[in-house]
Amino acid sequence: MRFVLILTESLKSARTEVCLKYAFSARMGGHQVAVYLIGDGVFCAIGKHPSSKLSGLLPNGGEIYARKEDLEARGLFSQVLAGVEIPSDFYDKLIEDVMEMADRVMSF
Amino acid sequence: MVGFVVILVTSAPYGRENAYGGLYTAIASLELDLRTVVVLTGDGVYSALKDQSAEKSLGYPTIGDLFHLLHSRAKIYAESSSLKERGLGKTDLIEFVEPIEDMELFEVFVKYGEAIITY
Amino acid sequence: MKTLTLYLLSGPYTSQCTDIACELAQKALEKGYRVNLFLYIDGVHAPKKGQRTTKFPNVEERLKKLVQEGLSIKACVRCASARGYVEGEAPEPETDTFPTTQYIEGASITEIYAFPSWIKESDKVISLGG
Numbered sequence: 001m002r003f004v005l006i007l008t009e010s011l012k013s014a015r016t017e018v019c020l021k022y023a024f025s026a027r028m029g030g031h032q033v034a035v036y037l038i039g040d041g042v043f044c045a046i047g048k049h050p051s052s053k054l055s056g057l058l059p060n061g062g063e064i065y066a067r068k069e070d071l072e073a074r075g076l077f078s079q080v081l082a083g084v085e086i087p088s089d090f091y092d093k094l095i096e097d098v099m100e101m102a103d104r105v106m107s108f
Numbered sequence: 109m110v111g112f113v114v115i116l117v118t119s120a121p122y123g124r125e126n127a128y129g130g131l132y133t134a135i136a137s138l139e140l141d142l143r144t145v146v147v148l149t150g151d152g153v154y155s156a157l158k159d160q161s162a163e164k165s166l167g168y169p170t171i172g173d174l175f176h177l178l179h180s181r182a183k184i185y186a187e188s189s190s191l192k193e194r195g196l197g198k199t200d201l202i203e204f205v206e207p208i209e210d211m212e213l214f215e216v217f218v219k220y221g222e223a224i225i226t227y
Numbered sequence: 228m229k230t231l232t233l234y235l236l237s238g239p240y241t242s243q244c245t246d247i248a249c250e251l252a253q254k255a256l257e258k259g260y261r262v263n264l265f266l267y268i269d270g271v272h273a274p275k276k277g278q279r280t281t282k283f284p285n286v287e288e289r290l291k292k293l294v295q296e297g298l299s300i301k302a303c304v305r306c307a308s309a310r311g312y313v314e315g316e317a318p319e320p321e322t323d324t325f326p327t328t329q330y331i332e333g334a335s336i337t338e339i340y341a342f343p344s345w346i347k348e349s350d351k352v353i354s355l356g357g
Contacts, residue, residue: 001218006353008244014150015118015226021189025214039243091254098351099229099260104221106116107353110346119357125268126357129236132305133267137343223352225234 002032004097006107007041016044019108020053027060034063034102036094037084041108042070047081058083065093112143112220117152117227121171122162127155130227131174138181145220146178147213148186148205152227153194156186156205172202179204187213230261232349234342237356238269239286244356245273249289251353256296263349264293265342266302266334268357271310274300274334287331294333301345307336 003026007019019035026033035057037045044054045066054064064083067090071077080086087093098105115134119126130146137144148156155171162168175184185208186201198207208216217224233252239245248264255262266273278287294300304325307313313336315326324335346352 003217008247008355018118018150021210022214022217025210029211029214029218031218038247091250092258095231095251095254095258095260098353099231099255099258102351104217104224105351105353106217106221106224107226107355108118110349110352113343113346113352124357126236129268129306129357132339133342136339137346140340140343140347142343142347223346223349225352225354227236227354227357 001103002034002101003104003106004102005033005035006094006105007035007037007044008039009108010040010043015108019106022106023057023062027057027062032061033057034065034097037064037066037070038090039070042066042074042076045071045081045084046076046079048079055081055083065090110142110222112145113137113223113225114217114221115144115146115225115227117146117148117155118150119227120151121155122166122168126227127152127171128169128174130225131171131178133225134182135174135177138178143220144182145216146182146184147216148184149190153186153190153196156184156201158200158202175202175204185213185216228259228261229350230263230348231255232263232265232345232352234265234267234352234354235270235273235356236268236354238272239278240280240283241269242356245270245286246284248355249286249293252293252298253296256293256298262297263299263301263345265345266300266306267342268306270356271302271307271312274302274330275312276329276331290334291331294331300334301337301341302330302334303339303342304336305339312336
């Protein structure tokens with residue numbers, strides 16, 4: 001199955017912990033996982049964080065997308081973790097994924 | 109079209125309206141014959157504690173009563189890892205609520221998560 | 228035509244989630260999907276008339292434009308009533324909506340059952356905020 005997880009909260013939020021737990025469970029279960037970071041969720045895309053768990057998804061085939069406008073607003077554009085994609089039209093990509101590809105959608 | 113909904117409660121009861129919101133939505137979904145599973149995770153597991161008495165103390169409806177309305181028609185799960193992190197176990201919970209291990213819970217999303225609503 | 232239902236639990240301006248919901252709705256409508264927006268808890272504040280913002284995008288104006296583009300908006304009567312938006316006791320018989328003069332055209336107040344009803348008709352559901 002393909003799981004799309006939409007994350008709008010920053011790294012240490014309780015909901016982010018739930019999101020990341022399920023993202024990893026999905027990968028462990030052999031499912032495709034795409035995490036879309038919007039709003040404060042983009043704080044999870046930066047590489048400097050000593051406890052950034054999200055990066056653990058990337059070597060295991062997970063996809064991570066971050067919204068450019070939210071990164072720029074927060075001064076994070078130059079700090080994005082290698083492997084995190086920044087689509088030119090984030091919402092187009094997200095809606096396409098949700099409506100045409102995803103089997104399961106979770107949002108936090 | 110969606111035939112199953114998973115109500116995912118991540119917030120503790122009473123401090124915010126979220127847990128009520130999730131359980132009222134679960135009840136409404138069942139009324140419309142939408143098959144429903146309730147999952148309590150993170151602080152949401154506190155919604156299932158026994159011996160709540162919010163009506164007397166806060167003048168709020170008691171969340172535990174909503175589980176009584178649900179239990180014969182929906183599965184209600186409390187994530188075991190969230191319970192353990194909070195020092196809670198099965199004996200702390202309202203009887204209809206079942207602890208569930210992480211990977212088993214994930215299978216609930218796979219099987220029933222056509223719509224997953226987070227509260 | 229596929230249907231996306233968005234479910235918003237946070238109020239406008241307090242959280243970015245309202246703007247995110249508007250942007251998702253906009254994109255989904257542009258791509259030719261049917262889009263519903265169900266408002267719950269503080270989400271019921273989103274379609275209130277008379278919003279005057281100085282620095283932030285005006286949610287009222289955004290929603291009016293989205294309604295013109297085809298967005299359907301409903302708000303839960305329990306939440307809307309608690310927040311002072313419902314101006315009568317009973318639903319209007321023809322539309323099954325509860326009376327309010329405080330919402331933009333195209334946004335209505337309904338029983339919560341409208342949300343699971345929309346879920347059943349939808350291909351996908353995204354919840355935001357709360």
